[in-house]
Amino acid sequence: MLRLSALYRYPLKSGKADTLQHIGLDKLGLQGDRRWMLVDEASGRFLTQRAVAKMSQLSALCNPAGGLTLSSPGYATLDVALPDSAAELRGITIWRDTLRVPDAGDAAARWASDFIGKPTRLVHMPLERARATGAGFGKDSDQVGFADGYPLLLIGQASLDDLSARIGRPMPMLRFRPNLVIEGAEAFAEDGWKRLRIGDIEFRLVKPCSRCILTTIDPQTGERSADREPFATLETYRKTENGAMFGQNLVNDGIGELAVGMPVTVLE
Incomplete structure (x- = not known):
């Protein structure tokens, strides 16, 4: 069974994460994100x-x-x-x-x-x-706060586990700054999802997330990885013409509450 295994909010763009057990959603994603x-x-x-x-x-x-x-x-x-x-x-x-x-x-x-x-x-x-989301993806009415392009970012726990195994050491999830973490699916299953329901709220997955050098910064120490990991390994097997992809940008189509442990249903 798929479940929501972690929730993270970043009140200040590029500041530390706030680890949550439950949070409300408004039209720009997680409240306060x-x-x-x-x-x-x-x-x-x-x-x-x-x-x-x-x-x-x-x-x-x-x-x-x-x-x-x-x-x-x-x-x-x-x-x-x-x-x-x-x-x-x-x-x-x-x-x-x-x-x-x-x-x-x-x-x-x-x-x-x-x-x-x-x-x-x-x-x-x-x-x-609020700003409009990135052109060419989602709906014209979709909006975002100060996030790079979209209100929410989702990563599958198995996808991180796969990456960590290839690197040879565990990578903290917070290097990738997701809002939602899903467990119970195969690695990179999220690449094929189009719509989800978590609790009573539906979400659209609108665009893969292209990663950058920010992933090489250790969130605990602020130091950059001398070996450019995990970005270096991502480029060996997740690189596309638009960058090295890891995670999916999504938009919520309703407001309500999310809580860790909620079941996740793939609608499409």
Whole structure:
């Protein structure tokens, strides 16, 4: 039987994962997932672990007040309030998208600038300012927050086990930053799925996920693998003309609740 074996949320794009037992879904995927982002103050360009590996050590967790709590070893903890309707809108760029979103204020900017080492702003993505998902996949009405292209990422546990066996050592799932982990299927079974149901919610699998050098960063230490693993092995047997694929991007077609242990049904 297929089951949902793990749930992960990343409140801040490229920040540490929040491991969950249950979570609600809204139109942008897991509630609170990648709704916050750091940007270069001068250009508005988004910042991630691809360029700033130490972001893997940045904990940014949703707090009970609806804001974000920032912390990292050697830095004071800071509670950041959710920007209100009067917040300054900042022009930002994420991949090919340029938009205006609420800025989280000067205190958050000072903390982020100190951590990153250059002038940096923290911004928030409210539901009403969401971006369209990647063109050519899914529906025109599909939306996403600050995730790269789609609201959710799914990986099969057996797929990771297969990769780890080929590398010769276990790879942590969090190197691949999924939202949903499914167990009970064969390795890479998810490549052939088109629609799923988990609990009462249906999901569409819209596009394989092309992996990058970010997978070589150890989420525990922030250090890059000297041997370029797991990316090096992925390229030997999962490479396509669009990149080395691992995991599936998906969109939820409803809102509701997810919990670890829920059965998963392949609809198509």
